[in-house]
Amino acid sequence: MSGVGISLFNKAVGDSVELPSGLEREDFKSMEWKYKKMVIAEFDGNVSLPRSQFEGRLEMNDSNFSLIIRELTLKDSGEFLVSAASNRGQSPTKTIHLQVHEPVSKVAIQKEIKLLANQSCSVWLLCNVSVCSNLSYTWERGNETYRDDQQIHFSLSPADGDISVTCTASNSVSEKSASATVKCSNTTPEYNTWMKWYRIYIVVALGVAVVLILTVAVAVYYCRGRCNTADLTDDTRGKDTRSNSQVMSIYETLEDLAVPILNKPQTLYDKITFGRQPEDPSSSYQEVL
Template identity: 75%
Template sequence: MSGGPLSSSSKQGILLLSILHYGVGISLFNKAVGDSVELPSGLEREGIKSVEWKYKKMVIVEFDRNISLPRSQFKGRLEMNDSNFSLTIQELSLQDSGEFLVSAASNKGRQIPTKTIHLQVHEPISKVVIQKEITLLANQSCSVWLLCNVSVGSKLSYTWERGNETYRDDEQIHFSLSPADGDISVTCTASNSVSEKSASATVKCSNDTTTPAALTDDTRMKDTRTNSQVMSIYENVDDLAVPRLNKSQTLYDKITFGRQPETPCSSYQEVL
């Protein structure tokens, strides 16, 4: 299994770094679809004559004694605070991602340096599926490939847990089992900047290649619902763009088990 251990201190460090960046004015905001965001102008009302907000170089809010809202994709969703000129956008969509510029002029006509703010709107993860392929080899051991499929497809991080081991940053993992290993529980957690969800599966190696039940999966979704249930592949897998397991990736080259997988028989399942 490739990847390096992910410690709780690493997660805390990432969170702290994000908070510190926000505190010192790093103008990057990550939000989920449907959220609201308040973009700070860095200005104070006193001494300001005019203010202008732009999105992708198009004026969306103006202030010159009064607030005006030129026609834009944000119609009905914008509000500017007339005391500090912060800009609030409601009901965010993926199309709202982009660069916002705020510029101002003082009462004395002095132009105040333009501030740039980057907004990235993300689709929250709604489903995670573990796709698996277990192949019985000639020596009666099994080659196990697991792929973590997610309902969104960009800017994702992965964490795999197998027993007491935790690994990260791989969409798929590969390892060997023997019948003596029994049931092995594996969990994949996928996350992006605004959400995190997990799925678990139990895999086993069986010498009985004629019994389909030998490779029965009990993948369960872990999400914010109170009662997670085992779900049929026919009910939910249509919602996901499920790629095929790619055995030619370098992940396989990183893992050496002292033998080369053969393919006398193969059992392949996609599960939730």
């Protein structure tokens, strides 16, 4: 089935909308409404409303099959399809787009005026709005008009005096305006406004990042120090154990080697001079001894 008769409806959050079907009950025996390919309302002799995100807010007119949705939310935006069947066959599908918008509730002009070295002023203006999406901006400054820019920049001299500026923010369902007066003088300070606060936020964020990095670095250094100390202690204990083993082994080896080398004493003198090699006796006196 090909879609025909595409329509667009723009509504604000909280509004109600009636989406027309373009059908008459006398001509059709059945019909249905779909939202994102899901049936949300149908007629087949009786009106039926299956469970959907519109539950409690949905109604279908049983005479012309129009669909009524109350208390609209941003999530209700999307594509609605209506189709019907008659005795002559299936009718072409009709497509309706519904776009729900947040209404503009507040507009304010933030400004920054800086005195330059040539005694002129640099002026930055920002149109701050409570809604961030699907907005159009219009600036008016004297006879000049700027469009589609949320912020503008221009120069002033003290001779220009007071300048009135108006910002209008709008979307498909609402619009709001705000005005401000700017002036350049030789004593003009730098306004403590959004651009200065933006710089402050950047500095604070960088400071926090540096502190976090230093904290992590100190923690890693401390952990590594503890690990190295533990490894050094284990190594020292291992060396002591090995040294003791080696000392005992050397002592035992020397003793084992020394015992076989020593000869048993052969004479009384040998008992005194332990380890002397015996000599052949040269007299009978020595033999007796």
